[in-house]
Amino acid sequence: MSNKKNLEVNVHHVTRVEGHGNIYVNVEDGIIERCEWNISEAPRFFEAMVVGRNWNELHHITSRICGICSIGHTLASLKATEAAMGITISDQDLKLRKLALHAENLQSHILHVGFLILPDLMDVGSVIPLASSNPDEVKTVLALHRMANDMSNLICGRTTHPQRLIPGGFSKIPSIKELQNLKDRLKSSVPELEAVANLLKTLAPKIPDFVRETEFIGLKNPNEYALYDGKIASTDTDSAPASEYLSYTNEYVVPQSTAKWAKHNRDSYMVGALARLNINYDKLSPLAKKISGLFGLKPVCHNPFMNSIAQLVEIVHSVEDSIKLINELESTGLEKQSDYNLPNLLVKSGQGVGAVEVPRGILFHDYTYNDEGVCTKANCIIPTNQNHGNIELDLKALLPQILNKSKKEIELNLEMLVRAYDPCISCSTHAVKIHFV
Amino acid sequence: MKPKVAFFDFAGCEGDQLQIANLEEEILDLLGQVEVVSFREVMKEHSDNYDIAFVEGSCTRLQDEDRLKQIRKNASIVVAIGACATIGGINSLKNYQDTDVVKKIVYGENAHLFDTYLARPIDAVIPIDAYVHGCPITKDEFLHVVKSLLLGKKPEIPNYPVCVECKKNENVCAFEREEFCVGPVTRAGCNSCCVNEGTKCWGCRGLVDNPNENSQKEVLVEYGLSVDDAIDKFKLYFGWEKKK
Numbered sequence: 150m151s152n153k154k155n156l157e158v159n160v161h162h163v164t165r166v167e168g169h170g171n172i173y174v175n176v177e178d179g180i181i182e183r184c185e186w187n188i189s190e191a192p193r194f195f196e197a198m199v200v201g202r203n204w205n206e207l208h209h210i211t212s213r214i215c216g217i218c219s220i221g222h223t224l225a226s227l228k229a230t231e232a233a234m235g236i237t238i239s240d241q242d243l244k245l246r247k248l249a250l251h252a253e254n255l256q257s258h259i260l261h262v263g264f265l266i267l268p269d270l271m272d273v274g275s276v277i278p279l280a281s282s283n284p285d286e287v288k289t290v291l292a293l294h295r296m297a298n299d300m301s302n303l304i305c306g307r308t309t310h311p312q313r314l315i316p317g318g319f320s321k322i323p324s325i326k327e328l329q330n331l332k333d334r335l336k337s338s339v340p341e342l343e344a345v346a347n348l349l350k351t352l353a354p355k356i357p358d359f360v361r362e363t364e365f366i367g368l369k370n371p372n373e374y375a376l377y378d379g380k381i382a383s384t385d386t387d388s389a390p391a392s393e394y395l396s397y398t399n400e401y402v403v404p405q406s407t408a409k410w411a412k413h414n415r416d417s418y419m420v421g422a423l424a425r426l427n428i429n430y431d432k433l434s435p436l437a438k439k440i441s442g443l444f445g446l447k448p449v450c451h452n453p454f455m456n457s458i459a460q461l462v463e464i465v466h467s468v469e470d471s472i473k474l475i476n477e478l479e480s481t482g483l484e485k486q487s488d489y490n491l492p493n494l495l496v497k498s499g500q501g502v503g504a505v506e507v508p509r510g511i512l513f514h515d516y517t518y519n520d521e522g523v524c525t526k527a528n529c530i531i532p533t534n535q536n537h538g539n540i541e542l543d544l545k546a547l548l549p550q551i552l553n554k555s556k557k558e559i560e561l562n563l564e565m566l567v568r569a570y571d572p573c574i575s576c577s578t579h580a581v582k583i584h585f586v
Numbered sequence: 587m588k589p590k591v592a593f594f595d596f597a598g599c600e601g602d603q604l605q606i607a608n609l610e611e612e613i614l615d616l617l618g619q620v621e622v623v624s625f626r627e628v629m630k631e632h633s634d635n636y637d638i639a640f641v642e643g644s645c646t647r648l649q650d651e652d653r654l655k656q657i658r659k660n661a662s663i664v665v666a667i668g669a670c671a672t673i674g675g676i677n678s679l680k681n682y683q684d685t686d687v688v689k690k691i692v693y694g695e696n697a698h699l700f701d702t703y704l705a706r707p708i709d710a711v712i713p714i715d716a717y718v719h720g721c722p723i724t725k726d727e728f729l730h731v732v733k734s735l736l737l738g739k740k741p742e743i744p745n746y747p748v749c750v751e752c753k754k755n756e757n758v759c760a761f762e763r764e765e766f767c768v769g770p771v772t773r774a775g776c777n778s779c780c781v782n783e784g785t786k787c788w789g790c791r792g793l794v795d796n797p798n799e800n801s802q803k804e805v806l807v808e809y810g811l812s813v814d815d816a817i818d819k820f821k822l823y824f825g826w827e828k829k830k
Contacts, residue, residue, distance in 0.1 A: 192597075192646075192692070192693075192702060193597050193646070193677060193680075194680045194688050194689070194691070194692050194702065195692075196691055196692050197680055197683060197687070197688040197689075197691040197692055198676070198677075198679040198680050198688075199679075200683070200691065201682075201683075202679075206822065209788060209822075210676060210679070210822070213599050213601075213675075213676045213721065214599060215599050215600075215601075216598075216599040216600045216601020216602070216603075216604045216722060217599075217600065217601070217604055219599070219601060260607065264607070268630070274629055274630035274631045275625075275629030275630060275631065276629075277617065277622070277629060280614060280617070288611075291610050291611055294608075294610060295610045295611075298608055298610075306779070306780075306783035306784075307722075307779065307783075308604075308608060309601040309604055309605060309608075309722045310601060310721060310722055312779070312780045312783035312784070312785050313783050313784060313785075315785065319784075320783060320784030320785050321783055321784035402696055487784075488784050489757075489758055489760075489763050489784045489785075490784060491763060491764075491765065
C-alpha cells in the first residue's frame, strides 16, 4: 500500500524564491512524523542598525532590506517617518508614489509569474530552456519586465534602491512628456498581457486543486484597490487603522523553527496578491476583473496556488490604473520643482507607522524619533514573515493528499506551494532557521 | 567549452543578482558565452562544478565561512558583487553597536538563538579576484567585469572620486544645496547616479584607494561642517573599512 511508505524529503534551499528556505518532511510507515518549513537566511538586524541614525537616512537604509521590493520598503519607511513627524505630501506626489508602487508590483509579479512559476507549469527547471523552446513567449515576458523596470527608473531613479523617493516628496520628478511616453507603452502592453494570460489559461489545469481555509489580511480603501494606503482589513474580522498593526500581526516564536510567525483570528493568515484580491475584488480595473474571470478566480478563494494567478490579475490592474493616474496628472499638469528638490520639513519627535501593500503583501514600518529626529526604536514586519505560518500549515495539509505520488512529484508539489507564495526571505528580518535538537 | 558560472548569496538583499536578472535581452547574449550552473534565485538545477563564482552579501556568521571557503576551493575565479560583499556595506552599520545589544533589540528574549558576528566583506574571509562595486551594482559594470574576465584581463575599475563624474554631469554640488555628500572620497564608476537623481552620494562603492583626506577636510571647513558629521556619514557604508 502506497500510504504505508517511508519518505524523507529535504529540499535544502528551495529554488526560484528570494532567500534561503528549507522544507523538511519525514514519513514513517505512512505516518507523517515531520513536515516543516524552515528559514536558514542569515539574520541582518535592521531594526538595530537604524537606531541612532537620522530621520533622512532611514528610507535609504531600510530600502536595503530587500532588493526586489526596495521601492515598497522605501515607501513604507517614508510613510512611517512622515506619520511620526506629521509631514504631508502633495496630491501630485501621492499620484507619483502610487505609480512607483505599481511599477514595482509589475516588475516583481512579472518576474515571479513569467520566470519563476512558468517553468513549473511547463515542466522545466528554469526559464533558460524556455528561451529556446518558447522564444516568443519568453521575449514577451522579457519585454513586459523591461517596461516595468523602465517605469521604475522613470519614477524612482532606478529599479532597486530608488533615489528619488525622499521624505516629503520627490528629489526629482519626470516630465509630462516622459509620462506620456510611458502611458503609450503601458497601453500597447495590453494585448501582450492578454497573450500571456491566454498562455497561462492553457496551462491552468496544471495548477493544483488544493484548498485550505484561512484568513486573508490586507489594506482596504473605499476609493480604490488598496496598495499605497488604507485600513488593515481581514476576511474574518473588522478593519482597523494601520497604527493598530500589532493587534493583527501578533508575532510569536515556534519551538521547531526560530522564524517568527504571525497569527490573528486563526492559527495563521495569508497576505499578498490573493489576499488583496479576496479583500478588494470589487475595486479591480475592468480588464483585471475579466482576466480574473477567465480563471474563475473570485473572492474568497482559499487555494494558495492561485496566488500566482492573482498576481497576473494585479499586473493587468496596475497597467490600467497607471494609465488612469497618468491621465489625471496630464489633465492637472505637473507643478514644477527643482531637479534637486529638498522639502523644507519640520523635524520633531514622535512615533509613526507606515503600511503599504508591496508585491508579497502588507508591509509595516514603525519608527520612534527623538527631538533631533534620531531614530530610537524601529520595528519592521515583512509580508513573508506573516506568511511563514500559513505556508507550513498548507504544507501539512497538502502532504497527506499527495502521499501516494512519487517522491519527485511530492517534492515538486511542496516546492510549488512554497513558490506560489513568492516568498522573499531576505526581507524577513525577524525570520531565522536553526534546528532545535 | 563555455566557462561555467555560479551565483551565491550571503547576508544581503539579493538586489545585485536582481540586476543580473534585469539584464533582460542581454542575458540571452550572456548565456551564449557562459554556462550558468547555479543561480538559486532563478533556477532549480545546481552543480558544484564551476569556474567563476559570483558572491553577493556579507559574511555575518562564523558558520558561513565554511561555505565561502568551499566556494573558493571550487572556483578558479571568485568575484564579489555589491557593497555588502565588496566592503561590508549597510550590514556593517550593526558593527558600531554591541553585538549582544543588537541581538536583543531584534529578537528580545530569544536573542541567544541567533548567531552573528561583525558583518564583513567577502575578502575578509577568502581572497577575491575581482570586485563589482555598488549598492546595487550596475548592469554595465557587471558586464564589463564579466567580459574582462572571459578575455583573461583584469577588469578596469575607476580609482578616482565620484566628484569627477559628478562634475562631468554638471550637477549642482550637494554641498551647495546644504546636503552632506561623501562623493569626494568615494570610488567613482556609478556615473554619480544618486546626485543625478537629485540627492547626494552615500558612499556605497567604498573609499578610493588613496582618499584625499585633506581635500575632504577643506570641503568640511568651507561648508562649516564638523569631522564628527563626516564620521557619522561614513558609518553608513564604510563600517568595515574604518575598522581595519
